[in-house]
Structure formats: structure tokens, C-alpha cells
Amino acid sequence: RALVTDWLRKRYPRSEITELNATINNTGASGGSLYGALRARRDLIAYKPDIVFVEFAVNDTNENETPVKKGVEGLLRQLLVVSQPPEVVMLYATIAQRGVHAEWHDAIASHYQVPSINMQDRVWAMIDGGKIKLAEFWPG
Secondary structure, eight states: HHHHHHHHHHOOTSSOOOOOOOOOEEEEEEEETHHHHHHHHTTTTTGGOOOOOOOTTTTTTTOOOOHHHHHHHHHHHHHHHSSSSOEEEEEOOOTTOOOHHHHHHHHHHHTTOOOEEEHHHHHHHHHHHHHSOOOSOOOO
């Protein structure tokens, strides 16, 4: 998040770039994307963002497929139906045990033609290919 904000500020120095950090750490136990959908209007849409990056794949790791898909769809629909919808980009991070169901999120993103960036596949390809070690990526 901070890296993207810095990049945007450097790329567009004459533009006012304001970062809204609507994240809440460890929302997996609270419902992940479903919790995000419930918070969307108050904590995100109310600020009329121009671009929104969504990442709940990690938080949804231990959830069931149907509620995850409903949560992601509920969030995307809210973002996309406002009078001036933001650009939305889905991100799929990963965890040390793999197991992130990015494909559930991606199915909904594809349906709504929302672009996505799957960091999970790239990280695991690098680990599996010996380019980085698991312990280096997730120390301790």
C-alpha cells in the first residue's frame, strides 16, 4: 500500500494523492471479505476514492467458498454501482502454508471485469524454483 502511494506521488507530483488505509489486520476470524463488504460504505465508499485495491484472499483462507464469493461480490457490487465508481484492482497475496483460494476471488473479479494481480502464484513459483527460500520470505 505505502509503496503504491509513493509511486503514484512520484509519478504524478502535481496531483494530490491521499492514501486511505481502510485495512483492519487479522480479519480472517471476523469473516474476511464478508466483513469488508459490511464495512464498505462507511469506511471506504464514503470517502469517494479514485482507486481501490482489494485483498481479502489471505483473510478468507479458512472460510468456505460460498460465503467468500458472496462477500467478494457484495464488496465489488457496492464499489461498482456508486455514481462515480473507483477503479478497482483485486490483489491476491499468500501465506507460508499456501492454501489461499485466490481462484474464488478471481472468479468474481472476472465476472465483473475487475483486473487482478496474483502475487501468490509468483511468490510460490520463485520459492519452488529455488530463487528465494521460504524462511527468507517469511522469517521466524
